[in-house]
Amino acid sequence: MSAGRYDLAVVGGGIHGASVALFAARGGMNVVLLEAGALARQASGTNAGTLTMQMTRAALIPYALKAHEMWVNAPRWLGHDVGVVACDGLSLAFTESEEELLSERADARSAAGAPITLVSKAEAACIEPGVNPEIRMASHCSIDGYANAYLTGLAYRRALRDAGVTVREYAPVTGLTPSSNGYELRLEPETIAASRIVLTGGVWLEPMLGWLNIQLPIKTLINQLSVTERTGPVMRTVLGIASGLLSLKQFPHGTVVIGGGWQGEGNRDTGVHRTSHDSTVGNARLAVHAIPALRNTRLVRSWAGFEAETEDALPIVGPVPGHPGVWVSGSVHSGYTSAPYIAHCLTQAILGHHPEMPLFPMDRLLAGPGSEAVPVSPEPQ
Incomplete structure (x- = not known):
């Protein structure tokens, strides 16, 4: 038929x-x-809705810049609001090797057109007062934010x-x-x-x-995310670390979404995916390391979803x-x-x-x- x-x-x-x-x-x-x-x-x-230049490959930066503008103006072309919050973004370095990695990636993305600059830990603390004072440096991007998936x-x-x-x-x-x-x-x-x-x-x-x-x-990634209970303001930026293993943001109603590519378990052919306890704990510890005030809140849910990647x-x-x-x-x-x-x-x-x-x-x-x-x-x- x-x-x-x-x-x-x-x-x-x-x-x-x-x-x-x-x-x-x-x-x-x-x-x-x-x-x-x-x-x-x-x-x-099932993703965190992050709209970021800091986690986008350099070759995609020109596309991401155009798309970020589209997201911010979604009501004009989509016709409906998608809960976009535009804010600053920081990527943190805690070790010397992370400093080198951060500088390399910031240079590549900046050369592709992203407004990313390296900042001292004092400058980073002015941008994000809740950040761990043990950081060595950070990269800052004025074009960042997130949508509500x-x-x-x-x-x-x-x-x-x-x-x-x-x-x-x-x-x-x-x-x-x-x-x-x-x-x-x-x-x-x-x-x-x-x-x-x-x-x-x-x-x-x-x-x-x-x-x-x-x-x-096509490689199948099984990315995990977690969300906290509602809490008072603990951060005002989209936050990551040089390794790419952290994506952190606080939504207007107070919950904090924690991601960063930590892997769960599952299979594309069956369509089944589930979280890994070790990844949930590791991701949460990294989030608390970046924003120490998160130590006083609790996770209420974790979930996983498929992401595709070419060679x-x-x-x-x-x-x-x-x-x-x-x-x-x-x-x-x-x-x-x-x-x-x-x-x-x-x-x-x-x-x-x-x-x-x-x-x-x-x-x-x-x-x-x-x-x-x-x-x-x-x-x-």
Whole structure:
């Protein structure tokens, strides 16, 4: 049974997929968005909503700067508030080796356009009075902040509805085959026909590309986060450390969200993920080390979620080689910040326009005859 034909079918309802579907519909396309679970509730719904330059790879800084502006002005283009708080960001160094790492990464990101400068511990204490006085130095960025991931999902749902996108939740796609007029997507017990396809499945991009006999390994990270009970003001910045193992912020209502890539347990194929006690304890100890006042509060919940990463930790965004009309977008490490703008650039290409910034073709990651490697310069994270 066929459910009709669309100009564009987007497979995956995270921020990447929802943004592409929204922009394409506003560009005049008849769009269906297919999500195996609930809209924006996988990686896009279980992360901390951090909007940061300090944890973004240097190659993505120009995209993150544009996207940060989009996030701050979300009511203008998305049509709804997503709880964005714009504030300063600090990354801390406690040891000599962390100082070296911090300087290297700050230099790389600053050269890419991020307003990041190195500051003394006295200057850091003025920016964030709650910081541990044992720090040696810090890097400071005036463009930082966070969104509310839950509100973001609600905002996209309303915006997609207003734009006329057909949203199909709990509709897992099981296969993709070419047809005379494009492609057919298999959803048991029906099929959906579309002239163009965009795959935005995050960690599931690897099996999705397998539908087209393309082998591209996608690493699955199982990132953990925790949240504290409501407490009085203990910090006013987005905080991290040089190693990247801490992401810390206090929301307006008083809870503090603790993250930083500590790993839980789970499996992409089963879809199961769970927290690790050791990671929860280690992450909390690091948070208390950075902001000592947190010692007086308690954790109330911890959770885990999948994050995708390519071999070079840069995204795959662009056409799928050998399959006209099929596009891919995702696997952006720490990609919540840059997702809306990257999706904007991809949608420009899908609509036949020249993207404002270059895409990230997957050819560079494909081995074998006929693959065209796109050089990617090594860089600090």
